[in-house]
Amino acid sequence: MTQSAQQTARDGKDGNVLSRFLKATEIDTRLLGMVGALLLIWIGFHFYGMMKFGTGAFLTPRNLWNLSVQTASIGIMACGMVLVIVTRHIDLSVGSVLGFTAMIMGMVQVRWLPEVFGLGHPMIVVLTILVGLVLGAMVGALHGWLIAYRGIPAFIVTLGGLLVWRGMAFLVARGETISPVDSTFALLGGGPYGSVGALGSWIVGAICCAGVVFLIVNGRSQRRKFDFPLRPVWAEYFLAALGCGLIVGTVLLFNNYPWPIGIVRQYAAANDITLPEGGLFISHGFAIPVLILIAVGISMTILMTRTRFGRYVFAIGGNPDAALLAGIDVKWVTVKIFALMGFLTALAAIVASARLNSATNALGTLDELYVIAAAVIGGTSLAGGVGTIYGAILGALVMQSLKTGMVLIGFDAAIQNIVVGAVLVLAVYVDILYRKRSK
Amino acid sequence: MPANTGTPLVELRDISIAFGGIKAVDRVTVDLYPGEVVGLLGHNGAGKSTLIKCLSGAYRADAGEVFINGEKVEITNPRDARAHNIETIYQTLALADNLDAASNLFLGRELVTAAGFVDDARMEAETRKIMARLNPNFAKFNVPVSALSGGQRQSVAIARAVYFNARILIMDEPTAALGPHETQMVADLIQELKKQGIGIFLIEHDIHAVMDLCDRASVMKNGQLVGTVNVADVTDEDILGMIILGKKPGQAA
Ligand SMILES: Nc1ncnc2c1ncn2[C@@H]1O[C@H](COP(=O)(O)OP(=O)(O)OP(=O)(O)O)[C@@H](O)[C@H]1O
Ligand SMILES: [Mg+2]
Numbered sequence: 001m002t003q004s005a006q007q008t009a010r011d012g013k014d015g016n017v018l019s020r021f022l023k024a025t026e027i028d029t030r031l032l033g034m035v036g037a038l039l040l041i042w043i044g045f046h047f048y049g050m051m052k053f054g055t056g057a058f059l060t061p062r063n064l065w066n067l068s069v070q071t072a073s074i075g076i077m078a079c080g081m082v083l084v085i086v087t088r089h090i091d092l093s094v095g096s097v098l099g100f101t102a103m104i105m106g107m108v109q110v111r112w113l114p115e116v117f118g119l120g121h122p123m124i125v126v127l128t129i130l131v132g133l134v135l136g137a138m139v140g141a142l143h144g145w146l147i148a149y150r151g152i153p154a155f156i157v158t159l160g161g162l163l164v165w166r167g168m169a170f171l172v173a174r175g176e177t178i179s180p181v182d183s184t185f186a187l188l189g190g191g192p193y194g195s196v197g198a199l200g201s202w203i204v205g206a207i208c209c210a211g212v213v214f215l216i217v218n219g220r221s222q223r224r225k226f227d228f229p230l231r232p233v234w235a236e237y238f239l240a241a242l243g244c245g246l247i248v249g250t251v252l253l254f255n256n257y258p259w260p261i262g263i264v265r266q267y268a269a270a271n272d273i274t275l276p277e278g279g280l281f282i283s284h285g286f287a288i289p290v291l292i293l294i295a296v297g298i299s300m301t302i303l304m305t306r307t308r309f310g311r312y313v314f315a316i317g318g319n320p321d322a323a324l325l326a327g328i329d330v331k332w333v334t335v336k337i338f339a340l341m342g343f344l345t346a347l348a349a350i351v352a353s354a355r356l357n358s359a360t361n362a363l364g365t366l367d368e369l370y371v372i373a374a375a376v377i378g379g380t381s382l383a384g385g386v387g388t389i390y391g392a393i394l395g396a397l398v399m400q401s402l403k404t405g406m407v408l409i410g411f412d413a414a415i416q417n418i419v420v421g422a423v424l425v426l427a428v429y430v431d432i433l434y435r436k437r438s439k
Numbered sequence: 440m441p442a443n444t445g446t447p448l449v450e451l452r453d454i455s456i457a458f459g460g461i462k463a464v465d466r467v468t469v470d471l472y473p474g475e476v477v478g479l480l481g482h483n484g485a486g487k488s489t490l491i492k493c494l495s496g497a498y499r500a501d502a503g504e505v506f507i508n509g510e511k512v513e514i515t516n517p518r519d520a521r522a523h524n525i526e527t528i529y530q531t532l533a534l535a536d537n538l539d540a541a542s543n544l545f546l547g548r549e550l551v552t553a554a555g556f557v558d559d560a561r562m563e564a565e566t567r568k569i570m571a572r573l574n575p576n577f578a579k580f581n582v583p584v585s586a587l588s589g590g591q592r593q594s595v596a597i598a599r600a601v602y603f604n605a606r607i608l609i610m611d612e613p614t615a616a617l618g619p620h621e622t623q624m625v626a627d628l629i630q631e632l633k634k635q636g637i638g639i640f641l642i643e644h645d646i647h648a649v650m651d652l653c654d655r656a657s658v659m660k661n662g663q664l665v666g667t668v669n670v671a672d673v674t675d676e677d678i679l680g681m682i683i684l685g686k687k688p689g690q691a692a
Contacts (some may be wrong), residue, residue, distance in 0.1 A: 226564045306556040308549050313540075315546055318537035318583075325497055325533040326547035327518040385537035 010199055024235040030379050030434065034394050037377075038401060045405035057408050067397070067404050068254070069355065072289035073098075074346040074367065075396035078302040078374035080344035082392045086317040087377050089147065089154035091338070093161030094345045094371050097139050098364030099169040102349035105132040106178030106359025109185055113188045125184045132346045139165065140342020144335035162368070169361040179358030189354030190287035192259045192267075201285030205251040208294075212243035220242035248359045255283040278415035289351040296344065313337065317385035366417070370399045375425040379398065381431060387435040399423070446509035448473045448638040449607055453501035454493050463489040465662040471607070471638040476629060478670070479642045480682055485659040487642045488530050491609045494640075495527040496520035500682065507607075521547075526605035528613050528640070532596040538587035540566060540577075541566040543584055544599045552554035567600045573628065588651070589616035601632070608632065611642045626652060646675045660685040 046056035109128040187194040259282040304310035315323040353359045378391030447470040464486045493500040496517040541562040570577040574594040614622040658665040659683040666687040677688040
C-alpha cells in the first residue's frame with residue numbers, strides 16, 4: 001500500500017539521527033505527532049487537576065480504564081467514517097442513527113421480545129443485536145443509494161438523516177426512556193461484570209503480542225521473497241519490543257483497576273465467598289466494549305489494506321473517474337461503504353446503550369462531530385484518498401480524552417462544545433498545513 | 440503492411456455522440472485489423488478522444504454500432520471493454536494519484552492470494568518486471584503516483600494497458616509527456632505489439648510519428664470523419680491538408 005510512512009521511510013538517505021531512526025523503523029511522523037498530542041492532553045489535564053484540586057485524577061488506572069470504555073463507541077464509528085471521508089463523502093447522521101438503532105433495540109429487548117420468550121431468555125440478546133445491526137446497515141445502505149444512484153450529495157442526504165433519524169428515535173417510544181436493558185446485553189457496555197478480568201486480559205495481551213511478532217516476521221519474509229529492501233534487524237526488534245511493551249503496559253494498567261468494594265461484596269455474597277480482611281482485589285481488565293473496538297479496528301484495517309474492496313475505496317477517493325475507467329463499480333462500492341458505516345453505527349449503539357443500561361431518544365447527540373473529528377485528527381484527509389483506521393481510533397482517543405478531561409476539571413457542556421468545535425476546525429487546518437508541507 | 444481483407448478486429452459504424460447539443464462525434468465509421476496500427480488524427484476538439492471512449496466503455500454512443508471480429512457487441516462500461524480484451528491508455532492517464540504504481544497497474548484486476556487478500560508483494564514484483572521492459576530508469580515503486588513526473592506517470596499508464604495481453608489497444612497520445620528516448624521505446628513497443636497481431640488505435644499529433652508507425656490514418660474534423668488513407672500512399676503534406684482543410688487529397692478544394 002502507499003502510505004506516507006513508506007514514502008518518508010525510503011526517501012532521503014542522510015539526515016540526523018532522528019530521521020535515520022524514523023526511516024529505519026518506518027514510523028510515520030504524523031503518528032508521532034498524534035501520540036505527542038495525546039500525551040500532552042493527558043499530562044495537561046492531570047497537572048491541571050493537581051493544581052486545582054490537589055490530586056491529579058487523569059493518569060489513574062480508574063480514569064484511563066473509563067476513558068477506554070468511553071472511547072469505544074466513538075472509535076467504532078470513526079473506523080467507518082474513514083471510508084466515508086476517504087471517498088470524499090461525509091456522514092452527518094451517525095449520532096442520530098445511533099440514537100434510532102439504540103431505541104429500536106431497546107424496544108425489541110425490553111418491550112417486544114420478553115413477551116414472546118419471557119424475560120431474560122438468551123434469544124433476546126441474539127435477536128436484539130441482529131435486528132440492530134441489520135437495521136443500521138439498511139439505514140446506511142439507503143443513504144448510500146440516495147448518494148450513489150440518485151446523485152444527491154452525501155452532505156445533504158446525511159444532514160437530512162440527522163433530523164429524520166432523531167425524529168424517528170423519538171417516535172419509536174414517544175420520547176420515553178427504555179430501561180433497564182437485558183442483563184446479558186448490558187455486559188456489552190463494560191462495567192465490572194462486562195470486563196474480562198486479569199487472566200482474560202493477559203490472554204488477550206498474549207494474542208496481541210503474538211500478532212505483532214507474526215506481522216513483523218511475516219512482513220520480513222515477504223520482502224525477502226521478492227528481494228525488496230529490508231528494514232535493519234535492530235529496527236525490527238525495536239518495533240516488536242515497542243508493540244509488545246505497549247500491549248503489556250495496557251494489560252498491567254487495566255488489571256490494576258479493581259472492582260469497587262460494593263460490587264465485590266455483592267459478588268462474594270452471590271458466590272458464597274467469605275471476604276478476607278482488607279477485601280478482595282478483583283481486576284477489571286479489558287472491558288468488553290474495548291475488545292469490540294479492537295476487533296473492529298483489526299478487521300477494518302485488514303479490509304482497508306488487504307482486500308480489493310479497500311483498494312477500491314482508496315482508488316475512488318484518489319480519482320473517481322480513474323476508478324470508474326478501471327472497471328470499478330463506483331456506485332455499488334459507495335452503497336457498501338455507507339451500509340458499513342450504518343452497521344458500525346448500530347454496533348456503537350449497542351455499546352452506548354448497554355453502557356447506559358437504557359435507550360434514550362437523545363443518545364448519540366453530537367456524536368457526528370466527535371466521529372468526524374476523530375477521523376480527521378487521525379489523518380483522514382477531507383480531500384479524499386488518504387486515511388488509516390489506527391489513526392481514526394487514536395483520534396477518537398484524543399477526542400474522548402478532551403471530553404473526559406474537561407468533565408474531570410469541571411468544565412460545563414457549553415465549554416466542552418466550544419472546545420470540540422474549535423478542535424475540529426483546527427484539526428482540518430493542521431491537516432491542510434501538513435499536506436502542503438509534505439507535497 | 441497487413442492485407443486488410445476478411446473480418447476486421449474492430450469496426451465502429453456510424454458512431455454519434457453529442458454533449459448538450461454539440462455533436463462531438465457525428466456518424467463516424469472506422470475499422471481496425473489485427474496487427475494494424477490506425478492513426479486517429481485531427482485538430483484539438485475534433486472528437487478523437489470521444490470516439491475511442493465509445494469503444495473503451497467510458498461513454499455510451501447515442502447512435503451507432505460496434506463490431507468485434509464481425510460480431511455486434513454492446514459496450515456499456517469499461518468492464519465490458521476489458522472483457523473484450525480492449526485496453527486503453529487515456530489522454531488523462533486515469534491514474535489514482537494516491538496509489539502506487541503497482542496498485543494502479545492492477546486496479547480492478549488485483550492479484551490475490553489463496554485466502555483472497557490482495558497480494559501487494561507479487562503485484563509489485565510484476566510491476567517491476569514490466570517497467571524494466573518499458574522504462575528501465577523507473578525506480579519509484581513505493582510512492583503514490585502523484586509523486587511521479589508526467590513521463591513516469593505515462594509509463595505506468597502504458598504498462599497497465601500492455602500488461603494484460605490486450606488484443607485491441609487504444610493509445611490516446613501515449614507519448615505526449617515522454618522524452619525522446621522513452622518515446623522511441625514506445626515506438627519500438629508498438630512495432631512489437633503489432634507483430635503479435637494486436638490491433639492499435641493510435642491518437643497522435645506528431646505527423647512524423649504517424650508516418651512511421653501507422654498503416655492507415657483516419658482524420659477527423661469537427662466530429663466528422665474527413666477520410667481514411669493508407670499511409671504508404673500519401674505524403675505527410677497530404678495528411679496535414681486533410682487535418683487543416685478537412686478534404687481528402689485529390690478532392691477539389
Ligand atoms: N464530457 C464532455 N462534456 C461536454 N463536452 C465534451 C465532453 N467531452 C468532450 N466534449 C467536447 O467534445 C468535443 C470533442 O472533444 P475530444 O476530447 O474528443 O477532442 P479531441 O479530438 O480528443 O481533442 P484533443 O486533440 O484536444 O485531445 C470538444 O468540443 C469537447 O469540448
Ligand atoms: Mg483528445
